[in-house]
Amino acid sequence: MVGMGKTTLARQAYKHPSVIEKFKHRAWVTLSSFTSKHEVLVELIRQLVTLDGDSLLLEEMDNQSLQQMLFQHLKEMPPWFIVLDNVLLGKRFKSLLLDLADLSKPWHRCRLLITSCHQIHLQQLCHTHEMKALDFDKSWQLFLKTVDKITSVKNKFTKELERKGREMLKKCGGLPLAIIDVGREKAKQRLLGIEWDELFDSIDLSKTLKLLEPMYNSLDEQLKSCFLHMSFFKENAIMREEKLHHIWATNGVRTGITPCANLADRSIIEVVHPYPETYRVKRCRMNPLLHMLSIKKAEEEIGLEILRNNGNNRPLESPRHRVIHCGRAKFNHSTNQDKNLISLILHLICGVDEFNHPTNHDKFLVSLIFHGGGRYLDDADQSYWKSFELLKILDMEDFGAKTLSESIGTLTELRYLGLRNNYVEEIPHSLGELKRLEVLDIALNFMVEVPDIINEMGGLRLLNMSDVICRKPLKVDALQNLKTLTFMSIYSWTYEASNLEKMTSLYKLGIEEIDENSDLNELFPSLAKLKKLNHLILRGFRFRMMSCLDEIRVLHGTTKICTLRLDGCIARLPSADSFPRVIEYLALVNTCLDEDPMPILMELSSLKRLKLRNAYNGRELVFRMSELEILCISELWNLRKVRFEECKIARLKQLEITNCPHLETLPQEIQSMSYLQKFKMVTTKHIATKIKNSGLLFKIVEVDISP
Numbered sequence: 001m002v003g004m005g006k007t008t009l010a011r012q013a014y015k016h017p018s019v020i021e022k023f024k025h026r027a028w029v030t031l032s033s034f035t036s037k038h039e040v041l042v043e044l045i046r047q048l049v050t051l052d053g054d055s056l057l058l059e060e061m062d063n064q065s066l067q068q069m070l071f072q073h074l075k076e077m078p079p080w081f082i083v084l085d086n087v088l089l090g091k092r093f094k095s096l097l098l099d100l101a102d103l104s105k106p107w108h109r110c111r112l113l114i115t116s117c118h119q120i121h122l123q124q125l126c127h128t129h130e131m132k133a134l135d136f137d138k139s140w141q142l143f144l145k146t147v148d149k150i151t152s153v154k155n156k157f158t159k160e161l162e163r164k165g166r167e168m169l170k171k172c173g174g175l176p177l178a179i180i181d182v183g184r185e186k187a188k189q190r191l192l193g194i195e196w197d198e199l200f201d202s203i204d205l206s207k208t209l210k211l212l213e214p215m216y217n218s219l220d221e222q223l224k225s226c227f228l229h230m231s232f233f234k235e236n237a238i239m240r241e242e243k244l245h246h247i248w249a250t251n252g253v254r255t256g257i258t259p260c261a262n263l264a265d266r267s268i269i270e271v272v273h274p275y276p277e278t279y280r281v282k283r284c285r286m287n288p289l290l291h292m293l294s295i296k297k298a299e300e301e302i303g304l305e306i307l308r309n310n311g312n313n314r315p316l317e318s319p320r321h322r323v324i325h326c327g328r329a330k331f332n333h334s335t336n337q338d339k340n341l342i343s344l345i346l347h348l349i350c351g352v353d354e355f356n357h358p359t360n361h362d363k364f365l366v367s368l369i370f371h372g373g374g375r376y377l378d379d380a381d382q383s384y385w386k387s388f389e390l391l392k393i394l395d396m397e398d399f400g401a402k403t404l405s406e407s408i409g410t411l412t413e414l415r416y417l418g419l420r421n422n423y424v425e426e427i428p429h430s431l432g433e434l435k436r437l438e439v440l441d442i443a444l445n446f447m448v449e450v451p452d453i454i455n456e457m458g459g460l461r462l463l464n465m466s467d468v469i470c471r472k473p474l475k476v477d478a479l480q481n482l483k484t485l486t487f488m489s490i491y492s493w494t495y496e497a498s499n500l501e502k503m504t505s506l507y508k509l510g511i512e513e514i515d516e517n518s519d520l521n522e523l524f525p526s527l528a529k530l531k532k533l534n535h536l537i538l539r540g541f542r543f544r545m546m547s548c549l550d551e552i553r554v555l556h557g558t559t560k561i562c563t564l565r566l567d568g569c570i571a572r573l574p575s576a577d578s579f580p581r582v583i584e585y586l587a588l589v590n591t592c593l594d595e596d597p598m599p600i601l602m603e604l605s606s607l608k609r610l611k612l613r614n615a616y617n618g619r620e621l622v623f624r625m626s627e628l629e630i631l632c633i634s635e636l637w638n639l640r641k642v643r644f645e646e647c648k649i650a651r652l653k654q655l656e657i658t659n660c661p662h663l664e665t666l667p668q669e670i671q672s673m674s675y676l677q678k679f680k681m682v683t684t685k686h687i688a689t690k691i692k693n694s695g696l697l698f699k700i701v702e703v704d705i706s707p
Contacts, residue, residue: 026048031087117266246462447469562583569590688707
C-alpha cells in the first residue's frame with residue numbers, strides 16, 4: 001500500500017554498486033496519474049540514448065516513432081536496467097510494460113523493475129514481490145533510527161518506556177511512512193524538553209491519513225462505497241468476503257463479482273485466505289491506518305456514528321449507521337457511573353430513554369453493529385428495537401449475546417441479521433415476520449434451537465447455521481431464492497424431488513452429521529436435482545466414520561460441482577471415476593485416511609487446487625499432477641517425505657506446508673519448478689533453520705518460513 005517503502009527499496013537497488021557495475025545503461029522514471037505514455041518514452045530515451053541532435057525534437061515525435069526508436073536502441077545496448085516507479089492500473093501503459101518485460105527476459109541480460117500499489121498482471125513475464133507491513137521489532141527499530149537522527153543522540157529507554165513506545169506504534173500498522181512521521185514529530189517535541197513518558201501517551205496520525213486520502217479519492221464510486229462500509233468492522237478484524245458482499249448489497253452498493261479482488265489489487269486489503277475460484281477472496285484484513293481513514297470518511301460522508309463504553313464518543317443528531325464498542329464486564333449496579341453507562345447502552349440498543357419512552361434519535365438508522373459485551377443485552381427490557389423503523393442491518397457477531405427478545409420481529413425492514421458465534425440458545429418465533437430478510441447467520445451458536453419458521457422467510461438468500469436443534473423439519477425447500485445453505489443435518493434434509501427442483505438458485509450447500517448409518521444412496525440422488533449446485537461440503541458427525549461415498553457418481557451430468565470439501569473420518573476415497581468430472585478444488589479435512597489417496601487424486605484431470613489437512617496417516621506422499629496450481633498440506637502428523645514427479649512440466653504456483661512436525665526435508669524437485677512463486681511453511685525452529693540453509697528455495701520469489 002501507499003507508504004510501505006516500495007520506492008525506497010527500488011532506489012536502494014538502483015544505486016547499489018553491483019547494479020551500477022553490471023548495468024551500464026540505467027533509467028528511472030517516476031509516474032503519476034497525469035503522466036502520459038509520450039512523456040515516459042521521451043524520458044527513457046533521454047536517459048538511455050545518446051542523441052546526435054536537439055533532444056527537444058523528441059517532443060514533436062508521435063508515440064509509435066518514439067517507441068520504435070527506444071526499442072531499437074534497447075535491443076542493441078544490453079545490459080540495461082529500467083525502473084518505472086509508481087505504475088498505476090489501466091490500459092495506458094499495458095502494451096509498453098508487456099513489450100519492456102519481454103525484452104528484459106533473463107537471457108537478454110536486462111531487467112525491468114516496476115513499483116506499484118496495484119497488482120500489475122503481466123502473465124508469466126514477471127515475478128511479484130508483495131511488501132508486507134513491518135513487525136513490532138522492525139517498527140521499533142525504524143522509530144529509533146528516525147528519532148536518533150533528528151535528536152543527534154543515541155536515545156536509550158527503560159524496559160517500561162520501550163513497552164509503552166511499542167504499544168504506541170501499534171497504531172501505525174507497521175507502515176514505514178507513518179512510523180517515520182511519528183518519529184520525526186516525537187523527536188522535535190523531545191528537543192523542546194518534553195519527556196518521553198509523556199510523548200508516548202498519545203499519537204497523532206492526522207498527517208499520515210492526509211497522505212493516504214489521494215488513494216481514496218482515486219477510487220470509483222463503487223469501490224469508495226465498499227471502502228466506507230468496511231468501517232463497520234473492528235480494527236485488525238479478519239473479514240469474510242461473503243459478509244462484506246451482503247453488507248455492501250444491503251446498503252445499495254452494486255458490487256458486481258470481484259470488489260474484494262479489486263480492493264486487493266489496489267493494496268487496500270490484504271488477502272488472508274483466497275477462495276479456490278480465481279479473483280475471489282475468502283478472508284481479508286485492512287491495515288489499521290486504512291481502517292482509520294475508512295472511519296474518518298464514513299463519518300464525513302455516510303453518517304457513521306461510533307460509540308464506545310470508554311466515553312470517547314462523537315454522537316450524531318441523526319446517524320445512518322452506528323457501531324457500538326462494548327466491554328464484556330458485568331456492571332456493578334450499585335455505582336452511579338455504572339448506572340449512567342447502563343442507561344446509555346439501553347438507550348442505544350433499545351431506542352428508549354431511562355423512563356422507557358421511545359425516542360426519535362434512531363428512526364433514520366439503517367445499520368446497527370455491536371462489538372463485544374453481549375451481557376449488556378441482559379439488562380434490556382421488552383421495548384427492544386421498536387424505534388428502529390428503517391433498520392436493515394443488525395450485526396452482533398462475536399458479541400456474546402445469550403437471548404433475543406420476541407420484539408426483534410418488529411424490524412420488518414431488516415435484510416441482514418448476523419448472530420454468528422454467540423451463546424444464543426433459542427431463535428425467537430417472531431423472526432418469521434421478517435419477510436424481507438436476505439441473510440440469517442446463526443452459525444457457531446452451539447445447539448441453538450430453531451423453530452419451524454425458516455420457510456416463512458421467502459426472501460432468504462443465505463442461511464448459515466450449524467449444530468442446531470429442530471423440533472420440526474425446517475422446510476428449506478420453500479426458499480426458492482436461497483443461494484447458500486450451510487449446514488443442514490442429513491437427518492433434516494428433504495428428499496422429495498418435486499420440492500428440491502424448486503430450489504433453482506442454490507449454489508453452495510453443506511450437509512453435516514454424516515456417519516456410518518447415513519443413507520447416502522438417498523442423499524446423492526436428491527442433490528442431483530439441484531441444477532446450480534457448484535460448491536458441496538460433506539461433514540461427518542464428531543469422530544464417527546462417514547459412510548462410503550461411491551454413490552457421489554450420480555451427480556455426473558446433472559450438477560457442475562467445482563468445489564468439494566470432505567470433512568470427517570472416512571475409510572477410503574471413492575474411485576476417481578466417481579468424483580465430479582469438473583472438480584477444480586478438493587479439500588480433504590480430518591479424513592484420517594490409512595490408504596494413500598494420491599493414486600486416485602492424480603487421476604482428477606481438472607484439479608487445480610488441493611488441500612490436505614489431517615487427511616492421511618501415511619509417511620510419504622508422491623505428487624504427479626501437472627495441472628495442479630495450489631497445494632496446501634497441513635497437520636499430516638506422520639508425514640516424513642514428499643516427492644514430485646514430472647516436476648519440470650508442473651504448473652504448481654503456490655505450495656504451503658504447515659504443522660507437519662516430522663517433515664524435515666523438502667524434495668529436490670522444487671528447484672526445477674519454473675512456475676513456483678510462493679512457498680510458505682510453518683514448522684519447528686530446528687526444521688525451519690535446516691530448510692532455510694538447504695539452498696532449495698533460492699529461485700522462489702516469495703518464501704515465508706516460520707518460526
